[in-house]
Amino acid sequence: MALIKITFPDGSEKEYESGVTAIEIARQISNSLAKKAVAARFNEQVIGLNEPLTESGKLEILTFKDKEGREVFWHSSAHLMAQAIKRLFPEAQLGIGPPIEDGFYYDIDLERPITPEDFPLIEKEMAKIVDEDLPTEKKVMSAKEAIDFFKKINENLKVELIEEIDSRDETITAYSQGEFTDLCRGPHVPSTKYLGKNFKLLSVAGAYWHGDEKNKMLQRIYATNYPDKKMLKEHLRRLEEAKKRDHRKLGRELDLFSIQDEIGSGLILWHPKGALMRHIIETYLKEELLQSGYHLVSTPHIAKEHLWEVSGHTSFYRENMYSPMLVDDVAYQLKPMNCPFHMMIYKSKIRSYRDLPLRFAELGTVYRYERSGVLHGLMRVRGFTQDDAHIYCHPDQLQDEIIRVLDLNSRVLSKFGFTDYEVYLSTRPEKFVGDVQSWDHATEALKNALERKEMDYQIDPGEGVFYGPKIDIKIKDVLGRRWQCSTIQVDFNLPERFDLTFVDSDGQAYRPITIHRALLGSLERFFGILIEHYAGFFPLWLAPLQVIVLPIADRHFDYADQIAEQLRLKGVRVEVDKRNEKIGFKIREAEVQKVPYMLILGDKEVEEKRLSVRHKGEGDLGAMQYQDFEHRILDELKQ
Template sequence: MLACRVDGIINDLSSTAGDQLADPVFRSDTEALSLIRHDTAHVLAQAVSELFPNTALATGPATEQGFFYDFAAEHAFTDDDLIRIESRMHEIIDRDETIVREEWDRERALSWCRENGQPYKAEIIMSLPADATLSFYRQGNFVDLCRGPHLVSTGQIGHAFRLLGTAGAYWKGDRSNPMLQRIHGTACRDADELAAWEQRQEAAARRDHRRLGREMDLFHFQAEAPGAVFWHPNGWTLFQTLLAYLRERQKTENYVEINTPDIMDLSLWQASGHWEKFGENMFTTETEGRIYALKPMNCPGGVQVFRQGLKSYRDLPLRMAEFGKVHRFEPSGALHGLMRVRAFTQDDAHIFCTPEQMEAETQRICHLVLSIYKTFGFDDVHIKFSDRPEKRIGSDEIWDRSEEALQRGVEASGLSYTRNRGEGAFYGPKLEFVLRDAIGRDWQCGTVQVDLNLPQRLDAHYIGADGEKHPPVMLHRALFGSLERFIGILLEHHAGHLPFWLAPIQVVVATITGAADDYAVDLIKALRQRGVRAEPDLRNEKIAYKIREHSLAKVPMLLIVGKKEAQGGTVSIREYGSSETPILDMESAINLISKASESRLAQVF
């Protein structure tokens, strides 16, 4: 039986003899899926090298969703090329080529890079210690630099994979570096798993928020403002409804709301550490001899508000919320509707507290976040504890204290979590709240981050009980993370059929005949007076046409009125997704609908 795992227990699977990796235990092992995907990425690189011999290889890791490989090629890969590449990959797997590990010294490795036109591999080698062991893996005539591990042969990968497309990607993610071509795909353990994945992809395509945004007339994008949203009236109503809800919840938790400038002098970002660690993702401008930066985060501005006036330990905790518009450079190839933008609104809050208060504040935030997610229909939430990254500010002592305090806080909340090593913010560790949607996809949304660095760097302090100055603990808290992205997630989770209280248009009153127009107008007026977002449809169109159109726009409820309803003071109700059409008197209908809206019910009936 196979006893190894991909997490490092075994360093070199290629030295394993025989066909034990074909054992059923391997195929059923969840962690082994990463190994399959890594090997599929190598087969992709081999196929590209065979079909396009002058291509330089960059890197090709496994990912949570599949794999990718970055290439520097004179030829721009097309959809037809992907078909050829995928076919060649199947051939390579059918060859069942043995995968052999070889260890080379630096001179031999760099000589191979020069002879084979592999500058990116050479750069990787030069970044490693001079005495580092350089492992290369050979399969057939193909050789690649890789630390491993790998399977015994290409045949063990199987044929349950798909190439999905291409995108641009900067070398090392730095826009000052050359743009490479990324081919990405997915791989599964067997055909059944791949078929299930394809079904999920079809479901995701039907739920695509960009398509729903058009059908529901919520927003659009255009080339003149890449990565920025043009909100339409319906979309902006949805946005403002979310804001109103968050403001209400934060008010009950004793938050105060602030607002800070969108653009500030570069010196502030240098002092905070953002320019050093995050500068490549910031937009800057120069005027009157000064350099300014559009804020990528709200936190330095929040510290400036805290610093105004003397603060005592009796004033803490101070919970300051801000719905701040932030701007971050994202490569154009990475932009994706509302999910990946360059300008977005963070539902930030910064809690300034004493070290003794931090644990209780962390618990309070955790319960608030989970309660809010439940309101929107997300009951399956996973928490990740992300600790210190390689690229960070602050001493190890401060990081030790921050991580220990945050861990105590989440454990005191009685919540389970997993460790996400090396994925903390550059200024402190964090909790990440990951939502699972209706079709099983995970979305990282809210965060809680402990920061003992920024208050010190920006000279923020309070007067303690001992009469001395002390830097506060700063907790960064986001509930949705990005309102734009959360709206995209909501649309896809609910397939556009938003909970009744949240829908931008809750009710459309549609007439069957012009004789009911006055009655419909009175009905609209009464609904609006009760706070219901209602719109009339008095067009001279058949009622079946109106029903189809508003159903496509995912309007939760249609109130259908004709001459009979106008004379009797009734309405025929058609709720989205239901074939039933109950008839109620006007007052009963209005009471029922307004109660559903006020109570934040998903549906009226």
């Protein structure tokens, strides 16, 4: 038997007989590792634990702690749930069942509605399948064979998926466990026993097939599964906490924003408090941008359709754009992005190498057609404002400009309380524009910038956009959820399409490199993240109302107005509650509205010219001289 050489993550090497599997190697390393293993990475490809290794290479055993390991575990769990549903409801048609953040779902077509009352029955059947310890077997077939197979078992949605593949010669993979076979690329855990019984069906919702409202509505069943009970319990606790923090619920309770059918789905109405917070955020951003050498620009909401043909959006992005409108017999288009406008501003005059780098920034509102099934509060909308910027630089300036953006990004995120994030470097995809040398130069500049800033990052191979590599930054909120906000993208495409040039020191014209960057992403989405991160208890500098003065009776109004006016002159956002209500009611109302400071004024406070102070995080602070309170709140605002 031939020998192959296996290299492990620590650099050590060992020889094995050809055909050895990852699980066999894991058992030789340690029984505990073998028990935790769910998949493996071999030569940078994720494989099943039972897949024979027939060549030398690098091997890493993946557990649930690894991102790819979780994906395999949850994808296998989706198959487990689908098999249980098919046993209980044989007439069900299966759609797709991918892993998602913190779990998985499966779309099914079934006339009978699945309800939460059915969940225990499905979970019981899932546990039974786990006990059966059914081995997972990979099947490879041609597209024609796969179509014939899934037609035979009456899985019409699977047939439709296969028929969408361009070439009938394409190899199709499916995975079987017992009587159940599903169309799938894999890999999967070796058998159903690997999945354990710490699963929980969570909810059911409607979902259009392929996300298109013209198609049939399917039932999407969400669920999760964990290797042990403690992890499941913690996940369920986080879900309960997330419900309390839901930005749609808090947005309504705090009167921050609304979405109304009369206006249209995915279109936000900013109420006074929400609009004030937006103003605070925008003002802070603009001050940071100006101090960082950016030029603020402002562009229209529509432009002639020809502009989007030049930029390539009508070719690459048409499905996300609204239909053109005719103005004086000329087609105009609502803008889905700000980029082409910034290109035209650059092109409005001859640029020299001495002008570079040139940084244009805009808080620009854009409009994108999102299918109704994916709209979700502030997180997924049809009209939103991007903190957009485009940096035009000489190739020699690229790395330094990326570092500047990373520095700015860190300052801005930390201002809002986000210091924990994951960083991804996405490299050249299969289909791309530009030459390989330019791609390599840009990718190296992004990589070197991250390393110079000593930022941990992961390579996301082949996930760059077609026009250049990029850095994506995902922030973590207080519940540990990851949110994609910041992005830094290098672009070779638009400077070419718009024929952008600068005159270099040799008198010749060259193309500038363009960096697209967003710090917060969409203001709407970021605002939703802020609401949930802070559960509505915003930092003092962000709170729309920082102090509320609560006079106990009408005779205390004059003193309350004096205190409020003094605070306003210091830049504090303050209101006086003069409603004819008992003080206990006013205090409870202020607590519900999550106002940081309450100043309660009665006869004693008026007589002694003092304040009775309550703080949302510390409770009753007792009596305080006005000057002491002013120093306290101004110091907190400075911090």
